[in-house]
Amino acid sequence: MTDDERLAALFRDAASDPDAPPPAFGHDDVVAASRRITARRRSAAVAAAAVIGLAGLGAAIVLPGSAEQSTSAAAPAPESARDASGGRAGSAELSAPYAADDLESEGPGSADSAPAPPAPAAAPPLGPGDGACADRQDAGLRALVEEVLPDAAGAPPAATTDVCLPGTHRYLALQVDPGGAPGVLSVAYLPPGTVADSAPAPTELAAPTASGGTVLVSATPDGPGPAPYADRLQDLVDHLAPLL
Amino acid sequence: MGGEPDGDGSGDVSEISFEEFFRTRRDALRRTAYLLCGDWHRADDHVQAAFVALHRHWRRIRDKAALDAWMRRTLVRAVVDESRRPWRRERATAEPDDRRAVPGAADAVATRHVLVGGLRSVPPRQRAVLVLRFLEGLDVPATAAALSCSEGTVKSQTAAGLAALRTALGDALDDLRPAG
Numbered sequence: 001m002t003d004d005e006r007l008a009a010l011f012r013d014a015a016s017d018p019d020a021p022p023p024a025f026g027h028d029d030v031v032a033a034s035r036r037i038t039a040r041r042r043s044a045a046v047a048a049a050a051v052i053g054l055a056g057l058g059a060a061i062v063l064p065g066s067a068e069q070s071t072s073a074a075a076p077a078p079e080s081a082r083d084a085s086g087g088r089a090g091s092a093e094l095s096a097p098y099a100a101d102d103l104e105s106e107g108p109g110s111a112d113s114a115p116a117p118p119a120p121a122a123a124p125p126l127g128p129g130d131g132a133c134a135d136r137q138d139a140g141l142r143a144l145v146e147e148v149l150p151d152a153a154g155a156p157p158a159a160t161t162d163v164c165l166p167g168t169h170r171y172l173a174l175q176v177d178p179g180g181a182p183g184v185l186s187v188a189y190l191p192p193g194t195v196a197d198s199a200p201a202p203t204e205l206a207a208p209t210a211s212g213g214t215v216l217v218s219a220t221p222d223g224p225g226p227a228p229y230a231d232r233l234q235d236l237v238d239h240l241a242p243l244l
Numbered sequence: 245m246g247g248e249p250d251g252d253g254s255g256d257v258s259e260i261s262f263e264e265f266f267r268t269r270r271d272a273l274r275r276t277a278y279l280l281c282g283d284w285h286r287a288d289d290h291v292q293a294a295f296v297a298l299h300r301h302w303r304r305i306r307d308k309a310a311l312d313a314w315m316r317r318t319l320v321r322a323v324v325d326e327s328r329r330p331w332r333r334e335r336a337t338a339e340p341d342d343r344r345a346v347p348g349a350a351d352a353v354a355t356r357h358v359l360v361g362g363l364r365s366v367p368p369r370q371r372a373v374l375v376l377r378f379l380e381g382l383d384v385p386a387t388a389a390a391l392s393c394s395e396g397t398v399k400s401q402t403a404a405g406l407a408a409l410r411t412a413l414g415d416a417l418d419d420l421r422p423a424g
Binding site for chain 2: 007008010014015017019020024025027029030031033034037156157159175186221
């Protein structure tokens with residue numbers, strides 16, 4: 001028996017533990033969880049659309065005739081960029097309610113039709129979450145990410161575990177495929193006092209946030225190709241840091 | 245969504261094929277996940293999450309032959325990703341890693357526990373290389389593809405992983421040698 005064969009036998013034996021507990025899930029559990037996630041994503045899309053619509057309405061009320069007002073000086077650069085991208089914000093109220101239910105069915109790339117999501121310039125940072133366990137698909141975080149990466153609007157959630165993480169964290173993992181570079185885009189918000197003690201991966205960026213926490217962004221390619229959004233991660237971090 | 249039947253019945257067929265894949269692959273994937281993370285409960289979490297993600301895309305997957313590779317890659321990524329996150333470290337496993345305190349035990353159960361305990365002290369990516377190569381039986385190119393790295397990296401990680409495992413196990417399994 002060669003060394004490799006001996007090792008293989010050891011590994012097989014170690015994995016074939018007769019004392020292993022029975023599987024904690026079955027086919028029905030998987031299907032139910034899958035449907036639950038889809039329903040939750042649809043709800044999140046509806047909620048995000050509602051927030052966007054309300055924000056647009058608020059902007060229209062607070063800044064009537066904003067085109068001729070020099071209000072951009074009070075807004076941080078990303079906000080100015082959003083304003084520049086859309087009279088959409090002002091017109092959102094006129095076109096709403098748009099078909100939020102269809103957001104999920106829109107594939108990546110079709111999200112240009114989604115309204116630019118203008119958070120009010122004076123909005124406080126999102127800050128720590130408040131649940132018992134962190135939502136692995138944080139809707140608020142997703143809405144902010146999609147402001148920078150609108151083509152990620154239809155991206156499905158990436159596989160994560162159900163392990164309960166501290167509810168003050170925010171987490172988002174998307175299976176994305178921008179321009180034929182499929183992979184996982186991960187965004188994590190760590191609340192103040194939490195230190196990322198692991199060395200960042202080559203495609204991971206970190207920055208302190210407005211609430212005193214830390215935002216981590218990473219992209220992992222599915223294959224040997226480039227990481228998705230590799231050239232836009234810095235923009236994403238720069239955008240998220242003042243909003244979290 | 246993948247789980248909702250179509251009016252033409254293709255949804256039912258799709259569900260049946262998914263269920264068949266699930267039934268035939270679940271246990272093997274559980275074993276792989278177990279060696280990757282060292283805990284049956286977390287292994288169940290990872291495998292279930294991977295199956296849920298798969299189910300959501302099931303109808304759109306054309307290359308069913310690539311499913312095993314996709315599941316393998318998803319599992320490895322989930323385990324490695326979780327292990328390197330700060331919160332994972334904050335919430336380290338509740339089970340004390342005392343299985344390495346059984347060196348020298350000769351029976352199969354002790355050997356099994358010694359190896360699993362030793363693997364837990366091997367860095368996650370090196371551990372993934374060892375599991376894919378020696379449990380899944382992948383060769384170097386297939387392992388490199390699964391981990392999205394070069395074949396040279398697989399070879400060096402194999403050697404480093406075996407060295408780390410040998411260090412962790414002490415004399416318990418002292419005939420482990422780097423393979424490459």
